[in-house]
Amino acid sequence: MHLLKLILRNALRHRLRTLLTVLGLLVAILSFGLLQTVVDAWYSGANNAAPDRLVTRSAVSLMVPLPVHYRDKIRALDGVRGVAKANWFAGVYQEPKNFFPQFAIDAVPYLAMYPEYRIAENQMRDFLRDRKGAVVGRKLADTYGFRIGDTVPLKGTVFSGNWDFVVRAIYEGATPRTDTSQFFFHWDYLNESVRARAPQRADQVGVFVVQVADISRAAEVSRAIDAQFANSAVETLTETEQAFQIGFVKQTEAIVIAIRIVSFVVIFIILAVMANTMAMTARERMAEYATLKALGFGPGFLGGLIYGESLAIAAAGALLGIALTFPVADWFAGRMGTLFPVFEVSGSTVQLQIACAAVVGIAAAVLPASRAARVRIVEGLRAA
């Protein structure tokens, strides 16, 4: 109790210095949390992937489409519960900065494989009835103000021309981590339009999403699919949805690594600042430590004072930083629109923030505490 009182009063002795240090910690812990959340957002697709979903694509490249008739052959394989076509559309809504993912899909089988996308029954019915109908996620609808019945014009890039879609359904996410920034429309509409404009590009599919009946057989089914098309004109590569998503992230892995490094550099910088603060503090109080030693207090008590003060300051900065991470992340997610489909501060990020603050608090006190413990009393008293 007395030690705690002494720690807290010592921490508040130089209020401005403590305040600035806490402020620095707050900014560092907040920045660290946001950067870790960006990394999490990068991996959100992979993290949200279901283990029973596989993705079959061209073994050469995603840019090489697969013939549509592959679907029936895949569906006929043992262990396959469902197959759905999906094409990346990459249309521009008003201007290129308004990015959101758009897919032409086999509506019924595809949406059946994604139970995490919750669609009202009547909206689903309307969507299925309308050839030009589209399903948009809640986040996407909120970002651009899409409402049921709105026409959304997209300018094609992969598939040239102007395309109009009518919003017939808005899907909600089953959890806050469900991606609700996507735009789906009918693959048949895309294919018919392409056949009319460029017949040689018709009946081609970007990827097949395959649902397996038994998760434990996912690898076996993957091999069977690829074996089915071995030595054909377009060989396939089938992998779990998670592996497929990670493959995407890997293309930008350097950025993720850079973000991770920067987040830890921020912590290292605040560690240096904090260590300097604690070193200054301990140097100024060397005579007090010597007095305490003369009175009979041991190195453990002095260590408790210094470590305690350092941890108290680190805890104050961490608490404020963590508390601010949530509203700032929300604000950031709002500003980023649909760039990050899921931008949520995870429990592991908060744990990392706490761990970093604890490391900073402890590491900053190591040298001052060791010096105070080793100082000879007569030398320390001379510092008075």
Place this chain on the structure above:
Amino acid sequence: MPQAEPAVAIRHLVKSYRRGNQVVPVLSDITLDIAGGEFVALMGPSGSGKSTLLNLIAGIDCPDSGELRVCGTDIMTLDEAGLADWRARNVGFIFQFYNLMPVLTAFENVELPLLLTALPARERRERVGVALAMVGLADRMEHYPSELSGGQQQRVAIARAIITDPSILVADEPTGDLDRASAEDILGLMERMNRDLGKTIIMVTHDPHAAQRARLLKHLDKGVLID
């Protein structure tokens, strides 16, 4: 009848410091007995070794050789933890610059050495109250050192020094930072501690007026006890 063991028994004590490669002798072959209940003033010019001798007696510095028994303990045989424990039980410190904890009140500063004991809080409170009353600061318990004059701070330091009822009080220039009136006040208080409580006091001072208050005067010069 056997003669009582002196409070401090020093035999052929030698102390030197290293300055780079040089060995600087500070105390040479000091032999001295201080009886229990004595009030001794150690005097001498700067660098004569008086503070070093005081530090050795108080167990906050270690001699190179010789014998040093204080309060019946050969303190040269104690390790650091043993010395800390011994100091807490046997020695009260009065410093020139008071060395109070600025973030603690007068009460808390005086209570500090008692935290090393097993005394319950109630008893600690009582003892601190008595000690502060003895030094005339019963009405300043909740004041921080910065709210007290130099003389009052030194009184708090004296209360802290006597709170564990040690046998010996060591005072290094206790009036060195005080005006004449406050100095007289503090010296009077120390005399009372010596006379009424039977504390052995060893005081280092430059001030002949202060030294006159002691009952025994010892002079050091260039590390040698000259009388």
